[in-house]
Amino acid sequence: MELGLKDKVVICMSSATGIGKGIATEVAREGAKVVICTAEPFKADLEKAQIDIERATGNRPQTFIYDVKDAVSIKRMIDDVASQLGNIYGLVNLCPGPKAGTFENLTEEDWADGYEKCLHSYVNSIRGALPYMKAGGGGRILNSTSSSIKSALDNLILSNTFRMGVVGMSKTMAREFGQYGVLINVMGPGRIYTDRIKYLNNIRGEKQGISEEEYTKRDSTSFPQKRYQTVEEYGRIVAFLISPANSGVSGQAFLCDGAMTDSY
Structure with a gap:
């Protein structure tokens, strides 16, 4: 299937390693103008990811630095991408995982950190990218979360809380943004x-x-x-959902978990 991503500008947040890097690789394989980005302390990982992705796909992604907990930094990075590469079509939101723990052993700072990383950073990146998508006649947003959106995970109350916030936000945004040709979905991995x-x-x-x-x-x-599961399996599904080939799936929450989760 031709996904229609060639030369489309797609930003993959938090993509220097792991799932983000896997998604960026599969999107690059489709010929998109891929942006990979991370925080300054992980710049070496980002540079390695750029080399690895180009070697695997023949498509060299562009690299940017941003602070996941800084709204100004996120907005500046997205504006820089649009200025250098052109109008933004796709946005894949990821974040560093929140601290593990139960309600009684997590601090106020832990809760604030989890909120900023796992929910507020998604708000900020969408706020930055949406005007470009509207100006371009449409776009795609994929919010990557966790299997906790379907089944609560022990010792991960921060993930269970804020990932569900992403689901509610995404469903609402899908209904609000549909008129602009912007589709938005949620994906969660099982064990990768x-x-x-x-x-x-x-x-x-x-x-x-x-x-x-x-x-x-x-x-x-x-x-x-x-x-x-593998990052490649996950990345291929994401690549479809953020592509023009996906013209009707919006406001949904999916898992790529090999039937790991018991819930529907």
């Missing part, structure tokens, strides 16, 4: 072996008195497909 999952599996393993490696081995074989 990124640094984030390694961090969480280490916590889970410690609670069971086993190593992260042993926990991961047991966990990955407990799901219907007997394995974790």
Whole structure:
């Protein structure tokens, strides 16, 4: 299927590593003008991602630096992208995962940090990109979240709370933005072996008195497909949802989890 992404400007937020990098790779494979970005401390990862993506796809993404918790920084970065590359068609929102923990062991600062990363940063990037999409006659937004949008995860109350906020916001925006040709959806991964999952599996393993490696081995074989999902699988679905080939799917929340989650 031809997705129609060639030469479309697509911004992939928080995309120096992991799922974001995987999404950017698949979008680049479709010929889009891909933007990858991250915070200043991870600039080396961003530069490596640029090389890796170009090597894998023959399409060199452009790199930008921004602060996920700074509205001015996000707006400036999006304006710079539009100035240098042209009108923005696609926006993929991701964020660093919030701190793990239960209600009683998280602080006010932890809650504020989770909100700024996992919900408010999405508001700010959409606010920055929407005028360009409207001016261009339409666009696509994909808000990447977590499997917690379908089933609450133990020890992850911040994710359970703010990811659901993204779902409610996205459904409302889909109804508001449809008149402008802007489609918006939510995606959540199941288990994909990124640094984030390694961090969480280490916590889970410690609670069971086993190593992260042993926990991961047991966990990955407990799901219907007997394995974790891959960033490539996730990225391919996202690439479709943010492309012109998707002309009618909007306001929906999906998982790419290999049937891991019990809920519908």
